[in-house]
Amino acid sequence: MKIGVLGLQGAIREHVRSIESCGVETVIVKRKEQLDDIDGLILPGGESTTMRRLIDRYDFLDALRAFGDAGKPIFGTCAGLILLAKEINGQEHAHLELMDIKAERNAFGRQKESFEAALPIKGVAEDFNAVFIRAPYILEVAPDVEVLATYNEKIVAARQGQYLACAFHPELTSDNRLAQYFVNMVKEASKELASF
């Protein structure tokens, strides 16, 4: 089993470290052909506008959508959540449009309002140290989206089938429990996809 980290821009190294500490091989994905060799993909934190520009330039958009449509798990953190969202508040077009959530960008304010806080995450931890940096949150979810965490009544982590998204940065701490949750998702999906 192999998990890829989209390597166009952002906190790539940190995600590689956290997945590797779960004992899983990782690869940095810079070309769409590399998607064929992986079982799950992480869209890291960074600047969503920059990543979108590079996704378009290298013809990644359809390949990433096909990866998700094939049932392979994708985990988006912060900018990655924005890339996954079907809708972005105030913007005519979203990006990958894979997950039935509506995202609000920079929703907690500018950098000086960035914060860390301990959060309960359903099925993951009671006290996860979540680091929010110019973070988005989720405004609305479709009925089949499971809300995993909220902060001040805002949705900050959710799952829909093979898609997992969080507004904060689990990769910036040494707590790998959310990474492990995603690794388990990838394991289950690989088993299911193999049984077809």
Next chain:
Amino acid sequence: MEKIGTDVVKRGMAEMQKGGVIMDVVNAEQAKIAEQAGAVAVMALERVPSDIRAAGGVARMADPTIVEEVMNAVSIPVMAKARIGHIVEARVLEAMGVDYIDESEVLTPADDRFHMNKRDFTVPFVCGCRDLGEAVRRIGEGASMLRTKGEPGTGNIVEAVRHMRQVQAQIREVSSLSYDELMVYAKEIGAPYELLAQIKEEGRLPVVNFAAGGIATPADAALMMELGADGVFVGSGIFKSENPEKFARSIVEATTHYQDYTLIGELSKGLGTPMKGIEMSTLSPNERMQDRSK
């Protein structure tokens, strides 16, 4: 309990910028071009470094109107420069909601002896460095991000290369020292021992280190990534070139794919004239911005 302004939050913001290009802009229109081209952040200025160099006199924090205009124009982070040691300029920028402050030698220093205690602020700071001693002193004062000083506004990469190589070489040196040698080394380079010990253990700086000061072409940006930069700042290089939009896009792509030489070749085709540039030996000692602080 919610905690703001912690090291994780301040340094983490810079981690999110990795592999990206931060561009100097002087108005909303340039900021939008930068964002469209894929910049990860913009630095709002009154004048780009080459114009500061040409204008002479005292260079200060930009007019807040310009910073505000840029903040309203884009959704990516906005950085701004304060003079070295100018606590009030920095506080004003923080109050305005600027996302990152550059305590910068590009502006005329307000204090010729002390940098600010950046730990007092909620907003994170980036500072310039020429070697490991300078880098670690700035981290000690609370900088959450570093960049090479290079020689700003020259379009000449040689100083940025020198500074990046120097920092990298000294990190390797520190990694190879024994603990009984480390204290004397700390004394010699004027760096706090505890931070050096941490660098020795981890084999890298505890904050990201971008390249800055003289990057003028996509190949320059890729060179700095090759030498170990976490990302690049481009100052005068973009909006002093003949075709800023194309230049900006090409520099962004060359930074991401810095080892794809065929691609960089393609990106470099027909870019038009880059900024003219200045040879180092023609600069007199008082024109060297990098020597304005230690």
